[in-house]
Amino acid sequence: xxxxxxxxxxxxxxxxxxxxxxxxxxxxxxxxxxxxxxxxxxxxxxxxxxxxxxxxxxxxxxxxxxxxxxxxxxxxxxxxxxxxxxxxxxxxxxxxxxxxxxxxxxxxxxxxxxxxxxxxxxxxxxxxxxxxxxxxxxxxxxxxxxxxxxxxxxxxxxxxxxxxxxxxxxxxxxxxxxxxxxxxxxxxxxxxxxxxxxxxxxxxxxxxxxxxxxxxxxxxxxxxxxxxxxxxxxxxxxxxxxxxxxxxxxxxxxxxxxxxxxxxxxxxxxxxxxxxxxxxxxxxxxxx
Amino acid sequence: xxxxxxxxxxxxxxxxxxxxxxxxxxxxxxxxxxxxxxxxxxxxxxxxxxxxxxxxxxxxxxxxxxxxxxxxxxxxxxxxxxxxxxxxxxxxxxxxxxxxxxxxxxxxxxxxxxxxxxxxxxxxxxxxxxxxxxxxxxxxxxxxxxxxxxxxxxxxxxxxxxxxxxxxxxxxxxxxxxxxxxxxxxxxxxxxxxxxxxxxxxxxxxxxxxxxxxxxxxxxxxxxxxxxxxxxxxxxxxxxxxxxxxxxxxxxxxxxxx
Numbered sequence: 001x002x003x004x005x006x007x008x009x010x011x012x013x014x015x016x017x018x019x020x021x022x023x024x025x026x027x028x029x030x031x032x033x034x035x036x037x038x039x040x041x042x043x044x045x046x047x048x049x050x051x052x053x054x055x056x057x058x059x060x061x062x063x064x065x066x067x068x069x070x071x072x073x074x075x076x077x078x079x080x081x082x083x084x085x086x087x088x089x090x091x092x093x094x095x096x097x098x099x100x101x102x103x104x105x106x107x108x109x110x111x112x113x114x115x116x117x118x119x120x121x122x123x124x125x126x127x128x129x130x131x132x133x134x135x136x137x138x139x140x141x142x143x144x145x146x147x148x149x150x151x152x153x154x155x156x157x158x159x160x161x162x163x164x165x166x167x168x169x170x171x172x173x174x175x176x177x178x179x180x181x182x183x184x185x186x187x188x189x190x191x192x193x194x195x196x197x198x199x200x201x202x203x204x205x206x207x208x209x210x211x212x213x214x215x216x217x218x219x220x221x222x223x224x225x226x227x228x229x230x231x232x233x234x235x236x237x238x239x240x241x242x243x244x245x246x247x248x249x250x251x252x253x254x255x256x257x258x259x260x261x262x263x264x265x266x267x268x269x270x271x272x273x274x275x276x277x278x279x280x281x282x283x284x285x286x287x288x
Numbered sequence: 289x290x291x292x293x294x295x296x297x298x299x300x301x302x303x304x305x306x307x308x309x310x311x312x313x314x315x316x317x318x319x320x321x322x323x324x325x326x327x328x329x330x331x332x333x334x335x336x337x338x339x340x341x342x343x344x345x346x347x348x349x350x351x352x353x354x355x356x357x358x359x360x361x362x363x364x365x366x367x368x369x370x371x372x373x374x375x376x377x378x379x380x381x382x383x384x385x386x387x388x389x390x391x392x393x394x395x396x397x398x399x400x401x402x403x404x405x406x407x408x409x410x411x412x413x414x415x416x417x418x419x420x421x422x423x424x425x426x427x428x429x430x431x432x433x434x435x436x437x438x439x440x441x442x443x444x445x446x447x448x449x450x451x452x453x454x455x456x457x458x459x460x461x462x463x464x465x466x467x468x469x470x471x472x473x474x475x476x477x478x479x480x481x482x483x484x485x486x487x488x489x490x491x492x493x494x495x496x497x498x499x500x501x502x503x504x505x506x507x508x509x510x511x512x513x514x515x516x517x518x519x520x521x522x523x524x525x526x527x528x529x530x531x532x533x534x535x536x537x538x539x540x541x542x543x544x545x546x
Contacts, residue, residue, distance in 0.1 A: 043461040044432065158328060187327045187488045188532040214461045217534025244536060258466040260491040262533055262540040264515065267469050267495050 004071075005208050006032040006055070006176060011068035011078075013050060013059070013232075021065075024050055025232045028068070034175070035206040037199075039223035041213060041255070047232040048212045052178045054078070055210075056095060057085040072176070090120040094169040096198075098181040100161035104153035110164060111149035114171070121172040136167050140197055159190035166197055173205045180212045195222050216259055220244055228252050231278045238285030248283035250275065289482060290316040290339065290450065295348035297334055308334040310506045312348070316450075316499075321476065321483045323497035323514065325490060325529070331506040332486045336452050339484065340371055367397045370443040374455040376435035380427040386413075386438055387423040393446040412441040415478075417471060433464035437471065444475065452484045457492065469496060490533050494518055502526045521545055 013025040025047050032038050042048050053059050055070055057080060070078045077088065097103040105113060114133040118124050124132070130149060137145035140163050153161060162182070169177060179198065183191035195218065202209050211223055219226055219240070226243045228236040228251065236249040247253045254277075257268045292314040299306045309331045316322045324332050337343045339350060344359040351357065357365060373379040380389055390409045394400055400408045410420035416437040427435055436456060443451055456472070457465040473496060476483060485497055493500055494514060501511035502525065509523045521527045527545045535541055 043463055188490070188534075189327060189529065191534070192532045215534065216462070216536045220536050221534050255463065256536060258463045259536055260466070260469070260489075260495045261537065262491050262494055262518070262530075262535055263537075263543050264494045264518070267473065268466060269470065 003033065004031050005034045005036075005073065006030075006210070007069075007071040008051075008055075009069040009071065011051075011054065011070065012066065013047075013054065014065045016063040016065070023232060025054075028229075028232075028234055030227055030234070032176070032208050032210060035202075035208055036225065037202070037209045037211065037223050038225045038227065039211040039213060039219040040227050040229055041216065041219055042229035043214055043255075045231075046229045048214075048229060049180055051229075052095065052180050052210070052212055055176075055178060056089055056093060057082070090117060090174070091172050092174055093176045093178065094172070094174040095178040095180060096162075096165055096169050096182045099185045100158060100165045101153055101156075103165050104161060106153055108152075109149070110151055110153065110156075114149065114168060117168050117171060132171070133167075136171050137164070140167050140201070158186055159193065162186060162190070162194050163197060166194065166201065170201045170205065170207070174207055177202060177207050177209045178212070179209060181214070182211070183218055184213070184215065191218070192221075198222070216244075216256060228255070233278045234282060235277060235280070236283045236285075238283075242285040246285075248285065249277070250280060251277035252283075289318045289320075289353060290314075290484075291349075291351045292316075292339070293349045293351075295335075295338060295345045295350070297331075297338060297343060297345050307506050309338070309345075312506075312508060314501060314508075314511070316482065316484065318482055319476075319480060320499055321485060321497045323485045323487065323493040323500040324503060325487060325493055325500060326503035327488065327529075329505075330503040332488075332503060333454055334506075335503075336371070336454055336484065336486055340369060340452060341366070363397065367446045368448050369450045369452065370446055370448040372436075372439050372443050372451060372453045372456050375459055376432050376439055377459070379439050380435055382427055384426075385423065386425055386427070386430075389427075389438065390423075390442050390445055393442060397446050399445065399447060408445075412445055413438075415444065415475065416441045417467075431464075432460055433468060436460065436468055440468075440471070440475070444479070447479075448481070450482045450484065452486070454486045455488070456485075458487065458489065465492075472496070490518075490530060491535075502529065519543065 008028055008030040011025055011028040014021050014023045040048050066078060069076050111130055111133060115126055115129040118129040118132060133149055134145045137148060142148055142163060183194050186194060213219060223240055225239055227234050230251050236252045247256055260267060292312055295309055295312045297309040299308055326332050338345050341359050341361050349356060387409055390412055391405050394405050394408060409423060413420045413422060418434060418437050457468050460468060487493060497514045500514045500517050502509040504525050509525045510517060521530060531544055
């Protein structure tokens with residue numbers, strides 16, 4: 001028995017496609033303790049989002065082959081049935097998607113969508129659900145929660161909608177929150193607010209967070225531990241300080257260098273023919 | 289080069305009135321890389337659309353090389369100011385090959401003779417770092433970064449003097465972003481272009497623009513030389529904006545305003 005909340009062991013994933021088999025994840029290993037904030041960083045197409053989909057059991061198509069283990073609360077959830085997953089989703093594990101407006105259903109009012117989420121936590125009347133949602137929204141410093149609850153999602157601004165989505169994800173006090181690019185669609189000031197809010201809410205309930213992003217600045221602000229993923233392989237893992245101060249893998253170095261710096265050192269020149277980073281051995285920082 | 293005087297623009301949505309731009313004054317000089325930054329909804333794209341002649345301003349004048357520009361423009365005026373849009377996925381027509389996408393401005397503006405079009409398209413593609421064989425492909429077979437390069441090649445085809453870049457790298461991840469930005473700098477030098485660079489990414493602005501204007505709710509908060517604005521921001525709004533940028537090194541934290 002271990003005290004880890006989530007443990008991913010040798011996870012492999014491949015899609016059978018018209019052109020042949022595409023190997024998306026190759027032996028991924030990842031660990032999360034309770035209350036820990038971990039970031040999974042990589043570029044588009046590196047396999048970040050499919051990892052969250054696997055954790056939530058959302059990949060069940062016929063052309064998907066998956067191997068390995070995802071151990072959540074000492075139980076392998078990789079091959080659970082959809083009915084069993086329904087109990088976990090929203091209660092134990094919840095998710096925040098990239099685009100807050102697209103994450104909400106445009107034809108239902110926000111209060112009805114809260115009701116659905118609240119039902120997950122047990123039987124509740126519509127009136128109680130409304131009050132509960134009101135209270136939760138007030139806590140995230142939304143001044144007029146009644147108006148927000150009576151609105152349709154497209155009547156909200158991006159920042160407001162993201163706060164609603166974060167509140168919705170946290171209302172049943174999950175043990176694990178998956179945040180898939182939660183701030184990419186927002187501009188810098190609102191991005192900061194969203195991150196602060198996530199930080200605050202998860203601290204209160206001791207919720208662990210798996211943050212998926214390609215923005216290293218966000219990682220530095222939010223996460224404690226970082227995994228770098230490249231083409232389905234984890235190339236480096238370490239604490240935030242180890243990774244930013246002393247990156248070990250050439251891909252991580254390239255990733256950090258390619259970010260335009262505020263200090264105005266000019267743009268980094270780019271290696272047009274980069275090496276095959278995925279074949280270079282994984283770099284693990286030692287803890288001392 | 290481009291002089292913008294007292295431009296205002298209002299939109300009417302149902303019964304609400306939105307003041308998108310309020311008395312904007314700008315002077316863009318030749319060979320500038322002029323950055324326009326601000327939050328979503330601050331009026332950046334509206335400004336671009338007015339410079340391009342897509343919208344008509346309610347008040348004010350734009351002049352281009354001392355000549356006044358109106359919404360209705362002749363071919364020559366349209367040719368000189370070109371546009372690269374934000375989302376590379378939706379900017380290219382999915383039913384057209386890369387060749388017909390890039391050759392269209394060549395035909396409209398009669399840049400080259402008919403039998404030289406193919407040669408020129410190949411040349412443009414190699415300028416932006418794409419294999420000329422991509423010509424026969426359709427947009428959905430390209431990656432995001434490649435599509436953005438095609439959009440840049442299409443804008444260059446008309447041989448413009450000014451490129452308006454509306455968030456050209458926001459939809460791309462950092463490694464691809466740095467490649468596209470390097471490409472843009474190279475092209476600017478080679479063709480003596482003027483850039484109007486619209487973005488909300490201030491770290492990008494710091495590294496490529498020489499002048500910057502900060503917009504907030506349709507008004508100009510602050511403008512000036514990039515270095516000066518970043519090191520000694522005058523308005524509180526600019527200070528907050530710079531402070532909010534997520535950084536990756538301690539050196540960057542040191543230059544943020546206190």
